[in-house]
Amino acid sequence: MDFGYTEEEEKFRERLAEFLDKNLTEEIARQNWEDLGVGPEAREFSLKLAANGFLGLSWPKEYGGQGLPPTYDFILLDELGKRWGAHVPLDIGYTMVGPTILRRGSEELKREFLPKIVDGEIEFCLGYTEPNAGSDLASMQMRAVEGDDCFIVNGQKTFNTECHYSEYHWLAVRTDPSPDIPKYKGISLFIVDMDSPGITVRPLWTMSGERTNEVYYDDVKVPKKRMIGEKNRGFYYMMEALGSERNQVFVPGRLMPILGDLVQYVKDTEYNGKPLSEDPLIRHRLAQAAIELEVAGLLADHSRWLESNELPMSYEPEITKVFTSELEQRLVDVGMQILGLYGQLTEDSKWAPLRGRISWYFLHSFMTTIGAGTSEVGRSVIAQRGLGLPRAY
Amino acid sequence: MDFNLTEEQKILQKTARDFLGAECPSAFVREMETDEKGYTSELWNKMAELGWMALVIPEEYEGVGGTLLDLTIMLEEMGGACLPGPFFPTAVSCLGIMEAGDEGQMKEFLPRIGAGELILTLALTEPLNTRYDPFLIATRAERKEDHYVINGTKLFVPDAHVADDFICVARTSGEPGSKEGITLFLVDSKSSGIQLTPMKTFAGDKQFEVVFDAVKVPEGNILGQLNQGGIHLEPILQKAAVCKCAEMVGGAQKVLDMATEYAKEREQFGRPIGSFQAVQHHCSNMLMDIEGGRFITYKAAWMLSRNIPCAKQVATAKAWVSEAYKRVAGLGHQVLGATGYMIEHDMTLYSRRAKLAEVAFGDANFHREAVAFELGL
Numbered sequence: 001m002d003f004g005y006t007e008e009e010e011k012f013r014e015r016l017a018e019f020l021d022k023n024l025t026e027e028i029a030r031q032n033w034e035d036l037g038v039g040p041e042a043r044e045f046s047l048k049l050a051a052n053g054f055l056g057l058s059w060p061k062e063y064g065g066q067g068l069p070p071t072y073d074f075i076l077l078d079e080l081g082k083r084w085g086a087h088v089p090l091d092i093g094y095t096m097v098g099p100t101i102l103r104r105g106s107e108e109l110k111r112e113f114l115p116k117i118v119d120g121e122i123e124f125c126l127g128y129t130e131p132n133a134g135s136d137l138a139s140m141q142m143r144a145v146e147g148d149d150c151f152i153v154n155g156q157k158t159f160n161t162e163c164h165y166s167e168y169h170w171l172a173v174r175t176d177p178s179p180d181i182p183k184y185k186g187i188s189l190f191i192v193d194m195d196s197p198g199i200t201v202r203p204l205w206t207m208s209g210e211r212t213n214e215v216y217y218d219d220v221k222v223p224k225k226r227m228i229g230e231k232n233r234g235f236y237y238m239m240e241a242l243g244s245e246r247n248q249v250f251v252p253g254r255l256m257p258i259l260g261d262l263v264q265y266v267k268d269t270e271y272n273g274k275p276l277s278e279d280p281l282i283r284h285r286l287a288q289a290a291i292e293l294e295v296a297g298l299l300a301d302h303s304r305w306l307e308s309n310e311l312p313m314s315y316e317p318e319i320t321k322v323f324t325s326e327l328e329q330r331l332v333d334v335g336m337q338i339l340g341l342y343g344q345l346t347e348d349s350k351w352a353p354l355r356g357r358i359s360w361y362f363l364h365s366f367m368t369t370i371g372a373g374t375s376e377v378g379r380s381v382i383a384q385r386g387l388g389l390p391r392a393y
Numbered sequence: 394m395d396f397n398l399t400e401e402q403k404i405l406q407k408t409a410r411d412f413l414g415a416e417c418p419s420a421f422v423r424e425m426e427t428d429e430k431g432y433t434s435e436l437w438n439k440m441a442e443l444g445w446m447a448l449v450i451p452e453e454y455e456g457v458g459g460t461l462l463d464l465t466i467m468l469e470e471m472g473g474a475c476l477p478g479p480f481f482p483t484a485v486s487c488l489g490i491m492e493a494g495d496e497g498q499m500k501e502f503l504p505r506i507g508a509g510e511l512i513l514t515l516a517l518t519e520p521l522n523t524r525y526d527p528f529l530i531a532t533r534a535e536r537k538e539d540h541y542v543i544n545g546t547k548l549f550v551p552d553a554h555v556a557d558d559f560i561c562v563a564r565t566s567g568e569p570g571s572k573e574g575i576t577l578f579l580v581d582s583k584s585s586g587i588q589l590t591p592m593k594t595f596a597g598d599k600q601f602e603v604v605f606d607a608v609k610v611p612e613g614n615i616l617g618q619l620n621q622g623g624i625h626l627e628p629i630l631q632k633a634a635v636c637k638c639a640e641m642v643g644g645a646q647k648v649l650d651m652a653t654e655y656a657k658e659r660e661q662f663g664r665p666i667g668s669f670q671a672v673q674h675h676c677s678n679m680l681m682d683i684e685g686g687r688f689i690t691y692k693a694a695w696m697l698s699r700n701i702p703c704a705k706q707v708a709t710a711k712a713w714v715s716e717a718y719k720r721v722a723g724l725g726h727q728v729l730g731a732t733g734y735m736i737e738h739d740m741t742l743y744s745r746r747a748k749l750a751e752v753a754f755g756d757a758n759f760h761r762e763a764v765a766f767e768l769g770l
């Protein structure tokens with residue numbers, strides 16, 4: 001066993017850390033995770049990250065990458081996450097779409113899209129969920145009908161988050177509506193230009209002020225060459241991508257800054273003449289949070305290790321997802337408990353502690369166990385894939 | 394033993410439910426979140442006409458003569474409707490005057506509170522209170538001839554912008570932390586030297602920093618005994634905590650209602666999500682939390698109404714309900730999925746208010762400590 005990193009990996013981490021300390025700010029970090037729209041600062045940061053060779057390390061050389069093992073990308077995610085919970089600025093393309101294009105896309109699509117993703121130039125939004133297809137994604141109804149040189153797409157998606165600022169929609173739609181086949185066998189994946197005629201994007205605002213969207217398609221033409229892989233195989237591609245997506249999106253290290261902020265706060269804040277840090281209740285809760293973060297880190301590392309070594313993954317990435325998303329809720333709960341009355345104050349309020357971050361995280365925490373698949377469905381996945389238990393439905 | 398409400402209480406409950414259903418729909422609640430004043434005089438006056446502000450005021454002061462238990466029944470409905478505005482702080486202040494006021498103060502304040510003519514609020518918390526601690530008071534009131542001069546900063550004062558009077562908790566002797574040496578003052582909000590700054594919260598309620606800068610208060614405005622404010626405060630804050638619990642129980646019930654209804658309607662995988670055991674367990678857990686919370690709230694209110702010593706039950710109620718509502722809000726969101734996380738969904742009204750209520754008048758940790766004390770620890 002070896003829980004460490006190689007010398008080269010550590011060297012890379014140092015170089016990266018130095019770059020991030022100079023170029024990454026809290027403002028840039030939040031432009032990504034608040035989902036309001038990646039602004040010019042984050043776009044510029046994205047380009048700089050690429051220009052300095054920090055994007056695409058694990059991607060093949062022929063598409064602009066450096067052909068190194070996935071570990072390097074995980075180091076990137078960890079180092080970003082340590083700093084205000086930052087992510088790759090254009091992370092949907094980088095962590096979710098790109099790898100599937102790489103695995104299943106045509107050579108033409110690979111040449112068109114992968115270098116731009118590695119250069120930090122373009123972003124995608126995920127078009128999966130529909131009003132009647134949430135956890136039961138396979139029941140999606142949005143329809144693509146095949147024409148001569150293109151598909152004509154009609155219907156509605158909902159909670160498609162980055163659509164108001166990304167260039168492309170990563171769209172899953174029904175291409176075979178036949179009632180005689182299982183629903184998941186009639187779905188295909190497409191890349192759609194967001195400025196195609198017939199697309200309407202309407203905002204939906206969340207309780208923490210993030211923006212997500214409803215997206216309507218009215219006779220939108222999508223060129224056939226923009227289909228990923230084979231027709232009606234889209235759902236398989238989505239499922240096979242899930243593990244590596246989970247590994248890249250659910251980064252426990254992104255929660256470290258919350259713990260760090262809280263540790264600083266209890267040292268700096270007095271109650272009745274003593275720092276809060278001397279209160280055993282607070283000490284234990286923060287210690288417990290640190291324990292859980294360490295365990296989460298290992299669960300994630302295990303799953304990443306499987307992926308990096310091309311070993312089979314089944315339930316492991318799902319454990320990372322369920323554990324990390326629930327840990328975020330517990331950690332934020334500790335924070336709110338420590339801040340007491342002050343936790344309710346918003347960022348722009350006088351007396352708001354810790355830049356209002358904990359209060360924002362509190363509002364945000366309600367979605368962590370829902371978005372990208374709920375904890376309930378996640379636990380069923382773990383039970384079925386990991387333990388071989390039968391499906392109940 | 395009888396778990397039933399009396400006929401009168403049932404009528405009170407139904408009237409409140411029907412009235413709030415009609416006059417305080419969620420669209421109104423949402424509108425008030427961004428409204429500067431935070432409530433409408435129209436609604437306030439209608440509530441006054443129904444006698445709600447007079448509910449707990451004794452008949453000799455033109456009140457209805459109801460009990461604290463009656464008030465909690467009404468507050469449960471108000472919590473269910475997320476009623477915005479200064480009813481709660483006025484009710485707590487009214488209980489404060491009933492607890493500590495002299496005959497003259499009762500005569501002066503209670504009939505006008507009952508008529509809906511006065512809005513009051515409690516100015517308690519201070520910057521020193523990085524944790525809830527009602528005796529950690531540094532605001533000073535110093536005697537000068539026939540009046541007092543108050544200096545200090547109060548935080549999280551609800552509805553201070555519309556209050557006619559504050560009950561200001563100030564120190565007349567001793568050091569912060571001591572229960573002795575605290576005095577309660579009725580302070581006219583128009584007195585010179587009072588400065589308000591809004592403290593914006595994520596629930597859109599109206600709370601303020603209130604700075605008292607050499608505010609002159611006549612000696613006759615002392616509420617209760619000089620230096621005995623700590624002793625007066627205890628029952629007032631107990632009642633306030635139980636009132637908060639009632640609001641929370643009402644809110645939690647609404648969350649469960651929404652979640653259950655949705656679990657029956659929303660279909661995934663060709664069946665209602667409520668048929669999945671994971672969802673059923675969430676709903677049952679909510680129900681258990683709420684039933685226990687409602688019973689302990691009503692028991693504490695009943696004991697308070699009968700003057701039975703109940704420090705342990707009060708603390709148990711606030712400790713339990715604070716966390717129960719938090720859990721219920723989390724589970725409610727879980728059942729409602731992404732839909733419930735959108736700001737336009739009523740669920741978000743409740744989960745934001747649950748957090749505010751959880752930390753008001755002492756969070757679960759504070760009240761667990763009180764229970765430990767009652768255990769002789």
Ligand SMILES: Cc1cc2nc3c(=O)[nH]c(=O)nc-3n(C[C@H](O)[C@H](O)[C@H](O)COP(=O)(O)OP(=O)(O)OC[C@H]3O[C@@H](n4cnc5c(N)ncnc54)[C@H](O)[C@@H]3O)c2cc1C
Nearest residue numbers: 126128129134135159160161371372374376669727730731
């Ligand atoms: C902030 C946010 C951003 C999002 N961004 C995107 C995006 O960019 N693109 C996109 O396509 N989607 C996005 N989503 C949607 C997300 O993927 C869905 O919310 C998620 O898949 C759950 O679906 P649902 O919300 O419809 O809940 P439902 O599926 O309706 O679930 C409701 C409840 O029922 C439970 N349930 C459902 N089925 C079962 C079962 N079989 N067993 C046990 N319990 C079950 C669920 O666990 C949940 O508790 C986003 C969601 C959020 C909150």
